Amino acid sequence: MxxxxxxxxxxxxxxxxxxxxxxxxxxxxxxxxxxxxxxxxxxxxxxxxxxxxxxxxxxxxxxxxxxxxxxxxxxxxxxxxxxxxxxxxxxxxxxxxxxxxxxxxxxxxxxxxxxxxxxxxxxxxxxxxxxxxxxxxxxxxxxxxxxxxxxxxxxxxxxxxxxxxxxxxxVREAEHDDGLAAQPLAVAHLESAMLSSLLTMQPSTYRERLLAPTPPALPKVVGRAVEFIREHAHEPITTEQVARAVAVSGRSLQEGFRRHLGHTPMSYLREVRLDRVHEELAAGDPARCTVTGVAARWGFLHQGRFAAAYRARYGLPPSATLRGDRAEGGRHSEDRAEGGRYPR
Missing domain, CATH: 2.60.120.10 (Jelly Rolls)
Incomplete structure (x- = not known):
């Protein structure tokens, strides 16, 4: 069975x-x-x-x-x-x-x-x-x-x-007492992703309206959303919460982020959280701090994907940052957006 x-x-x-x-x-x-x-x-x-x-x-x-x-x-x-x-x-x-x-x-x-x-x-x-x-x-x-x-x-x-x-x-994380259930950032991200996928991809009585074109949020609205994300990155926020904070629809915000930043709101949030992980590891004591613990606290549960994303950004594995090694060839998130920098 x-x-x-x-x-x-x-x-x-x-x-x-x-x-x-x-x-x-x-x-x-x-x-x-x-x-x-x-x-x-x-x-x-x-x-x-x-x-x-x-x-x-x-x-x-x-x-x-x-x-x-x-x-x-x-x-x-x-x-x-x-x-x-x-x-x-x-x-x-x-x-x-x-x-x-x-x-x-x-x-x-x-x-x-x-x-x-x-x-x-x-x-x-x-x-x-x-x-x-x-x-x-x-x-x-x-x-x-x-x-x-x-x-x-x-x-x-x-x-x-x-x-x-x-x-x-x-399921896998719920099977461990110290897994997903203890990480509200990761829980909120998965909830939002699962719900958004069902609503936008599964045929329903609203799918035609969801697929209709929507005007993108203006750059200044996207800028306010970016500030909100950076200020609340430690909380389990969703695209819908960000959209409410800047008074636009979720789809309009998604389109604005894609057009002006080349990101979705949640992918930008992950970039910000990756920065926060880097900051904690750089300031951390290897005797008391672990890469797994810091990553999980910021919502990164899949260690393989996290390590790959970290190396792509900073040019070295996260464990090297914790040891105090210097990056070679890494790029900070603020230089990865279209046009050179994210709105601040």
Missing amino acids: GKVLLANRPLFRSTDLDEVREQVARVFCPHRLDLAGDHSLLSARFNSAQLGSVRISYLDYAAAVRIEPGELESFYLVQIPLAGRSLIRCGDQEIVSTPELASLPSPTEYLDMRWAAGCPQLIVKFERAAVERALEQLLDAPLDRPLVFDLGLDLSTGWARAWRGMADLI
Whole structure:
């Protein structure tokens, strides 16, 4: 069946159908749960972790089950079978979900599911309020109808494959007590990236409006956004928060950054945080300070990618900075922007 995920985050294990229904409802919502095959196979396992506004869960009934929540109302789900298959009906859409095709039920549509025996699933839960706030910020307008996604999410190619990689990263880090859960900067970055990807890439009732051209933010607005980012780089800020701070839409800010800086707001934020890491390492005591600890504190969890980015910028590995070695050929972030410098 494969590895049990989030084994260090157990909520319950049970062979009692009523207990299973009650315990799962505590995390999601009240629902109908019936056995659809050999009743003796029921051996449910539910592991779950909350990171920021995202909840990641591993749920396995072992037996074949019918799950009928109706309308989820207050949250969106991405459900990824780790093995086997499940029949998912949501509103007027229906798919057979497999490890290559996740399901993305929307909270205003009636949901009815049949999971086959041996179909454990990785489930990512987003609060509806957070999703709708992010969408309103991207549109710079209130929603005039419910956000309904296409039910099937193809994980085998393109952006969705990268999205699955972010979900796997959350799982891996949640499996360590000193991992992502202890790093609010990294949590906020992943939340924002996962939500933005779903909203802008997955077909939905708003995707056409999201893809419509939008005027870029003016240079002076981008300059104010840059100042905000530099002042708040130690906080778990998102593109939407930066956009609100300078009173433009998220898409307008994205376009302004691309046109005037050749960056997105979040890639610029990563550049600023890389500078802060460099400053801490240069001033740090090698006997008390570690590269891994400083990098994680500034939201860099993947050490390989962090080290490569650091070397590209400063011309030497981060450990050399901590030892006091001098850079050779590195370029400071302020000289990497189009036109020579970022706005200050």
